[in-house]
Amino acid sequence: MKRGKGKKETEKSASMIDRRERSAYFARREAARVLRTVLRGDARRRAVGSIKSLVYSPSVRNKKGTFALVCQTLKHLPLLKDLLKKTDILKGKWKRQEELIFVVTYDILFGQVSQSQIADVSKPRYVRVNTLKLDVELALQQLKVAYKVKKDDMVPDLLVLPPGTDLHNHPLVMNGSLFLQGKASSMVAVALMPEPEWEVLDACSAPGNKTVHLAALISGKGKIIAYELDKKRVKYLEDTVRKSGANNVDVIHGDFLETNTEDPLYSNIRAVLVDPSCSGSGTIAERLDHLLPSYIKGGHTSDVDAERVKKLAAFQRKALAHALSFPAVERVVYSTCSVFKEENEDVIKSVLPLAHFLNFELGTPFPRWPRRGLPVFDGAEHLLRMDPKEDKEGFFIALFVRKSIPSKSEKLSGRRQNPSPHLLGQRPKLKRVKRKRHCLFLKISQMLLYNEMNRLRYLKPSMKNL
Template identity: 40%
Template sequence: MSLYNRAAEILEKLERKEGSVKNLVYSSRDQNIKQLYALVCETLKYSSVLESIITSTNLLKEEKKLKMNLAKVLVYDLLFGKGLKCGGVWKVIIMRHKSRLKSSLAMMKVKQKVSRNEDLLCSEPQAFEDLTLPRYVRVNTLRTNMDDVMDSFRRDGYTYLGKASSLEDLRHLSGKQFICDLHVPELLVFPPKTDLHSHFLYTAGHIILQDKASCLPAYLLSPPVGSHVIDACAAPGNKTSHLAAILKNKGKLYAFDLDMKRVVTMSTLLLRAGVTCHELANQDFLKTDPNNPKYRNVKHILLDPSCSGSGIVSRLNQLTDDKASSSSERLQALSGFQRKALSHALCFPTVERVVYSTCSVHTEENEDVVRDALKEHGDQFRLVNLLPEWPHRGLETFPTGSYCLRASCKTTLTNGFFVALFERKSVESKNYKRSCSEETNIKLTSPRKCTIKLKKRLKRNTVNPVKQSCNDGIDTKSPSAKSCILKLKKKKRRKQNPIVHVKKE
């Protein structure tokens, strides 16, 4: 019975605008979080239908101790779920009205000319219908490869349409079709509402059901194989597993999260994905010491901190869109934490690239945070102009704001998202020195010195015609040729090598 009571309490808190569904469910600390979350979500989905049934049967008038939210939860499980699981007085009360409740549901279907329970939802406003997104599937290269996954889907009757050339190709998928994404490698795209949760590739960890926008941070950070990387706010772990796939399970991946339950969930997900290069840390990233020798090789950090989640597109968000998620007080608190986390990430002495991302559409959590970070660390870091062909850019609230990426349902066919990439300014110089050093095979300290030394080396390598003639045994009678011979003999004596005799004409 506690499951129904907790679900009813969460519904009441949602009505009072005390938080979002996820926050309220996870803060309840129920023993079965998944079951509670599913029950709350499904009850919200059928909320108007349930209210009509309860009202038409006069259930609350006859059972005065029963409140609307508790009644909704109980009636949902009776009519739409797997049946009431609880005992006690509430089950007795609901079962007393079972026949009337079922009759009311049947009459509703007849009036609306539908045969399935799901079709009752079609009578509600379709504000969300145009927000339907494709199903994105990331191939987990730690377990398999693209060819094997595509062959498996072909055997299941799916038709492969090749690689997308534009976003329009993703809009027109239907039936059992799939296509390769045009931006993110190892990402397949299926028609909306394609359900792959029971597919063996998903249960075996060969594919990850992950929105395209959520794949961007790890893809854009792009750490080389064998790197040491920090995932600062890692749970639930999809981005962590993506980083591990990019690293090919080599190097080191430090994954932080403050919530122990989320760390346990993440551990299960990473195990299924075949990740072995990670080290989980149930601690606050802000309390880590950037100068700790443990992190002396960390050059890449992915920071995806807690945010309002205002960019996540789902019908549930439409039903539970509470102003608490976007109130100025909450945004101020979130952006304050995000500023601290980003500033802390940029303080690691060896870090070269830092990705900052959120699933928020609010400027306070996105451009404003990046702008303030550049004010504080702009002497050391710059923004990288990400994917110039990407259609949705960051807001130009500061000079390089358009270097950032934004994502949205309408423009990019993804959840709302924001990504910025910071790169240490000295990295560009280091890349130049490295290429120059490889060309001249000498140790260099700066691009200017590189150029000077390269010129000297080229000058040294220029052939002297007199010496060349001497070595070839030509015109040895000339004074210059004799001088050349003497110099060669002296040089070879110093090296204690046999003297080369030049035949005189």
């Protein structure tokens, strides 16, 4: 009997070891795939996504183990590279799988770490209730069974849980009843405050959390037109819309800047959300960018980054100016997850002449919020800022509200539809005057005639002697 019992215990122990080894194997493989994407994106300065968004995608099974391995491997990457440089491992067939070698080497040398060692333990976990599927009060009751949870004091459909709460595999998250969405991100759609039955345009939509939040705020009525230029991100956007259950969202794969504001398709657009590509400087800690090689080398303060911010700001100005130009639009929200003045207050200041020309004024989103815009122009106190230290993430929100819609006569005259370039913060294009070609031929003819006259002048004395 004892021998049989011992055999069973041995088999059980072996089975547990086998499961752990299998779990570790998959975690290493998944961590290597994420690490490859992160490092390649960082090298090209074109991030596909944050570390968290890549790890918590549906394709990753062992999320906790993968997250810990990726973060800790990045943290020890300089040391790992130095150690492996002294061997020939990365010079042979393993060169193509160097990310896997980094992960395995870290795991062997330093062992696995718990996610709590790298998580930001001071930041609460926010979840937004998708009211298209679940009532806020009902969600609160269901979560209270297992968690300490309360309502947010600013966003009506946002719930707050203790830091470190992991809900990625919770049934309500998996079925789209809850969205893991930060406070700042959830404030954007609420700031726009669209009314039911309105048609709303989301200019830069992917991954779609704000898009489906807008759909929920208009109670599944009205219409959301969601633009996204990047083909891969369109897929993420469509998946988010499908998961949310929103049936009033039209996803368009195209460039928002190419839309014709006079097209009848957009004649009833009443609100526009502009959440354009930005530097992400306000979410470096959230995105874990401080673990990336370029950040460690000081690349995030280089002239290259300054040039990138300049280009981003140029695009942001164009996008916001275009959003203000829709004929029936009444409310426009501009938001970034940046802390740079160039992408925030400077962008708003540059479009203010156009906004005033089109009868817009700055509104005050969330008046009770204490942190407002930098005082770089009159009215900056209407802008909203979130601080990376005080609020755990950097964010910026500006709201434009139209005082009145242009009259029919103004629309027909085109005065309000075709503002001068200086209202857009642009220099007027000067028409280049081309020199006429016949002037060049005239000069050549004059030169030839002058040379011929000189030749004849020298020939005259010699002709007299004939």
